[in-house]
């Protein structure tokens with residue numbers, strides 16, 4: 325799989341003497357977010373090794389992870405069940421539509437019951453209903469996922485800074501584990517409550533030299549502002565790179581803002597990982613009547 329890295333050219337980067345590159349793992353697949361591809365890879369190998377026929381996982385109704393799991397499960401010959409947070413809403417939104425087309429069955433859990441999802445009694449109930457399954461946690465983050473995510477960086481990625489959007493922290497943990505010792509990893513969380521996230525990453529990351537910047541959450545998970553939507557639109561027009569509004573748009577906004585605030589020393593090089601997520605823009609466009617770029 326050939327993955328491109330593109331350099332971004334613009335006035336502010338030139339003024340500040342900083343070079344910015346984008347690693348396009350979003351191009352791996354039209355609607356399977358690039359990082360989900362890496363995170364699921366070893367999970368599917370493990371599921372096969374265990375002889376499982378069914379993959380079960382959890383997520384919100386617009387989740388990139390749900391869609392990625394549905395698609396890859398079908399491709400690899402598994403059945404799949406998505407336990408979806410919230411009530412069933414018909415017609416299905418674009419994310420769940422494609423997941424369903426890929427053979428995924430859904431089980432809806434009310435928001436209040438959703439926290440029970442990791443409990444043994446509940447999982448046993450699901451086993452009775454669907455049969456035995458290989459369980460992938462919400463967001464797909466486990467040791468297999470981190471092993472996969474540690475393959476995102478390769479020997480050509482020698483920039484001083486590596487930037488990555490952070491949801492559950494699995495992707496960035498893999499990136500941290502595969503970075504060079506002199507590289508710094510900068511994470512842009514998209515969810516409030518860094519204590520939990522930092523600890524999650526600490527428990528998986530084996531190296532130092534990483535930091536989270538919590539200034540670009542834009543009010544919370546999947547929340548958006550006009551400023552962010554305009555930024556994504558301008559970025560698309562200027563560089564022909566489409567960003568999603570939940571993850572990569574916030575990260576890129578953060579990077580450009582930090583460049584303007586001299587966070588990155590003159591002469592430094594930055595690699596932003598474009599993790600994908602474009603499929604989610606479709607649902608956002610429908611919900612908010614906006615025009616984010618779609619695949």
Ligand SMILES: *Cc1c(COP(=O)(O)O)cnc(C)c1O
Nearest residue numbers: 388491492493494495599600601
């Ligand atoms: C899921 C996702 C992330 C976050 O990955 P985590 O491993 O949960 O931190 C980032 N970008 C995109 C596009 C995603 O779909």
